[in-house]
Amino acid sequence: MIIRTIALNDGKMYGQNWKGMLxxxxxxxxxxxxxxxxxxxxxxxxxxxxxxxxxxADEDQTVNTRLISRQFxxxxxxxxxxxVHHVTEAEAIRLIEQDQIAGAVVIPKGFTASLYSxxxxxxxxxxxxxxxxxxxxxxNELASAVRYISAGQSAVKAVWHAARDGGASPEQLDGLMxxxxxxxxxxxxxxxELYRERTLTNLPDVKLPEYYTAALGALFAGFFAVRGSRxxxxxxxxxxxxxxxxxxxxxxxxxxxxxxxLFGVLxxxxxxxxxxxxxxxDVYVGSRWGEMxxxxxxxxxxxxxxxxxxxxxxxxxxxxxxxxxxxxxLLAFLGGCIYPLFSLPDMLQVLxxxxxxxxxxxxLLILFSGQxxxxxxxxxGRLLLVGSLLLSCAAVLFSRVWKARGYGx
Numbered sequence: 001m002i003i004r005t006i007a008l009n010d011g012k013m014y015g016q017n018w019k020g021m022l023x024x025x026x027x028x029x030x031x032x033x034x035x036x037x038x039x040x041x042x043x044x045x046x047x048x049x050x051x052x053x054x055x056x057a058d059e060d061q062t063v064n065t066r067l068i069s070r071q072f073x074x075x076x077x078x079x080x081x082x083x084v085h086h087v088t089e090a091e092a093i094r095l096i097e098q099d100q101i102a103g104a105v106v107i108p109k110g111f112t113a114s115l116y117s118x119x120x121x122x123x124x125x126x127x128x129x130x131x132x133x134x135x136x137x138x139x140n141e142l143a144s145a146v147r148y149i150s151a152g153q154s155a156v157k158a159v160w161h162a163a164r165d166g167g168a169s170p171e172q173l174d175g176l177m178x179x180x181x182x183x184x185x186x187x188x189x190x191x192x193e194l195y196r197e198r199t200l201t202n203l204p205d206v207k208l209p210e211y212y213t214a215a216l217g218a219l220f221a222g223f224f225a226v227r228g229s230r231x232x233x234x235x236x237x238x239x240x241x242x243x244x245x246x247x248x249x250x251x252x253x254x255x256x257x258x259x260x261x262l263f264g265v266l267x268x269x270x271x272x273x274x275x276x277x278x279x280x281x282d283v284y285v286g287s288r289w290g291e292m293x294x295x296x297x298x299x300x301x302x303x304x305x306x307x308x309x310x311x312x313x314x315x316x317x318x319x320x321x322x323x324x325x326x327x328x329x330l331l332a333f334l335g336g337c338i339y340p341l342f343s344l345p346d347m348l349q350v351l352x353x354x355x356x357x358x359x360x361x362x363x364l365l366i367l368f369s370g371q372x373x374x375x376x377x378x379x380x381g382r383l384l385l386v387g388s389l390l391l392s393c394a395a396v397l398f399s400r401v402w403k404a405r406g407y408g409x
Contacts, residue, residue, distance in 0.1 A: 002249050002253045002257065003253050003256045003257040003260065004257070005257070006253070006254060006256075006257025006258060006261070007257040007258070007260040007261045007264075008261075009257075009261075010231055010257065010258055010261030010262070011261045011264060011265065013231060013234070014228065014231070014261065014262075014265040020227065021224070021227070021265075021269060024220065024223060024224065024227060025220075025269065025272060025273055025276075027220070028216065028217065028220035028223075028273055029273070029276055029277065029280065031212075031216050031220070032209070032212045032213050032216050032217070032277060032281065033280070033281070035208075035212045035216065036208050036209045036212050036281060052082060052083070052101075052102045052131070053082070053083040053084075053085060053100065053101045053102065054082055054083070054084060054085070054101050054102055054103050054104060054105065055084070055085045055086075055087050055091070055092035055095055055096075055101050055103075055104035055105070056084050056085070056086055056087075056104070056105050056107075057086075057087055057088055057089040057091070057092045057104060057105070057106045057107065058086070058107045059088070059089055059106065059107060059108050059109040059111075060107050060108065060109050060110065060111045060112055062111075062112040065107050065111060065112060085101065089104075089106050092104035092106065092126065093126070096126060096128045099128065099130045099131070101128060102127075102128050102131045102135050103125060103126055103127045103128050103131075103135045104124075104125070104126045105123060105124070105125055106123065106124040106125075106126065107123055108121055108122075108123070108124065111123070206365055206368045206369050207284075209277075209281035209282065209283055210281075210283050210284065210365070210368035210369075211365070213274065213277040213278075213281060213283050213364065213368070214360070214361045214364035214365045214368065215336075215337040215338070215361055216337070217270075217273055217274060217277065217360070217361075217364065218332065218335070218337050218357040218358075218360040218361045218364070219328070219329070219332040219337050219338070219357065220273065221266075221269075221270050221273065221299065221303055221357075221360060222303065222306065222328035222331065222332060222356075222357060223325065223328060224266055224269045224270070224303065225262075225266060225303040225304065225306045225307035225310070225324075225328070226307065226310060226321070226324035226325055226328055228262045228265060228266060228304075228307040228311075229262075229306075229307040229308070229309075229310035229311035229314060229320070229324060230311070230314075230321070231258065231261075231262070231311060232258070232311035232312065232314050232315055233311070233314045233315075233320070233321075236314075236315060241315075245402070251398060251399050251402035251403075252395070252399070254398075254402075255308070255394070255395060255398050258308070258311070259304055259305075259308050259391070262304045262307050262308060262311075263300055263301065263304035266300045266303045266304050266307070267296060267297070267300035270296060270299055270300055270303070271296055274296075274364070283368055284368055284370055285367060285368065286367065286370050286372075288367065288372075288376070291367070291375075291376040291377075291380075292367060294376065294377075294380050295363045295364070295367065295376050295379070295380055298359075298363075298379075298380040298383040298384050298387070299356075299359075299360050299363070299383060301383070301384060301387045302356040302359070302360075302383045302384070302386055302387030302390065303356070303387075304387070304391075305386075305387040305388070305389075305390035305391035305394060306328075306356065306387075306390055308390075308391060308394040308398075309390050309391075309393055309394040309397070310323065310324040310327075311394075312394050312397045312398045312401065313397070315398075315401050316401060328357075331355045331356070331357050332355075332357045334348060334351060334352040334355055334358075335352045335353075335355035335356075335357035335358030335359075335361065336352055336358055336361065337357050337358070337361050341353070341358065354382070354386060355386075356383060356386050356387065356390075359379055359382050359383040359386065360383070362379050363376055363379040363380065363383070366379065
């Protein structure tokens with residue numbers, strides 16, 4: 001009864017501050033729009049699309065591979081910021097070791113024959129570990145520029161089977177296969193497994209609106225929690241906490257009531273934020289409703305724990321607000337919401353993967369990617385673990401603050 005009363009009172013207090021919450025929500029949506037529509041081209045042009053060199057090693061040297069090489073060099077999206085060196089595979093590896101190129105595309109000997117036979121040997125993409133950002137950019141540009149080979153292979157098989165079922169001779173089938181390969185397969189450099197590259201990031205591929213919704217949404221969700229933590233300071237200033245200290249209630253009842261109210265309001269805010277982003281920016285969410293709900297609950301649980309910890313710190317320190325906003329921003333930076341996680345030192349990457357912002361961002365990107373084979377359960381488990389640790393710290397600190405006032409539970 002006491003817990004419910006405290007939760008309802010705090011919920012009413014949060015409801016009275018709906019204008020401030022609406023302003024923060026609007027700022028979050030505006031930031032997503034700004035980065036998606038206005039700043040993304042400048043950011044990528046100035047930071048991630050500086051000219052660099054790569055190597056192209058054509059070990060097969062056939063008409064088809066020369067067509068592939070020419071298309072690679074003439075792709076509009078790649079012009080202007082890459083310089084291509086035509087070398088052998090050994091020379092390409094040497095250039096990588098000397099840190100002269102960002103990576104190398106290697107077309108192996110027998111590649112064209114493998115297309116005729118259906119074996120489909122992979123083109124190799126060898127990244128330069130010393131130029132991680134450019135290497136992963138090259139891989140992403142190649143993957144985004146050429147997505148046709150899977151469809152092309154299916155088209156070749158469909159044409160071949162249709163001709164065979166129609167009574168074509170083996171010679172006709174052989175000629176048709178070669179013509180189909182030139183028509184369909186040479187239009188692309190890669191399909192999903194065509195590259196063998198050094199993995200620099202485990203985040204799934206999504207569109208820019210989806211990426212910024214996940215990254216900036218996680219950042220502003222942390223700010224929601226900071227704003228919610230102000231409830232402790234408000235009640236301290238108004239004298240409500242002093243009366244609670246004198247009441248015959250345990251510290252954990254006060255804490256539980258406040259956490260339930262904070263959890264509820266954060267769940268509503270996070271749901272509204274991402275629901276609005278899905279509606280405004282055409283973000284794909286698929287039909288994994290159960291996992292989506294679990295992710296929202298996990299995010300709200302962890303955000304509530306973060307807000308509780310900041311609120312309790314605010315009882316003993318006047319700088320809790322500053323700590324909350326700066327700490328949330330730094331955790332978002334460390335978690336890859338602002339700067340690519342793979343660009344940080346290895347030790348910081350490990351720490352960043354355990355920030356709640358990174359967990360939120362990763363979970364949302366998995367959801368937005370539509371890749372059913374990627375499970376949200378490990379991400380939700382990590383969020384719940386981090387939230388439990390934060391909530392435990394808040395509980396220990398709050399119990400000490402309570403007892404220091406002379407009212408043991």
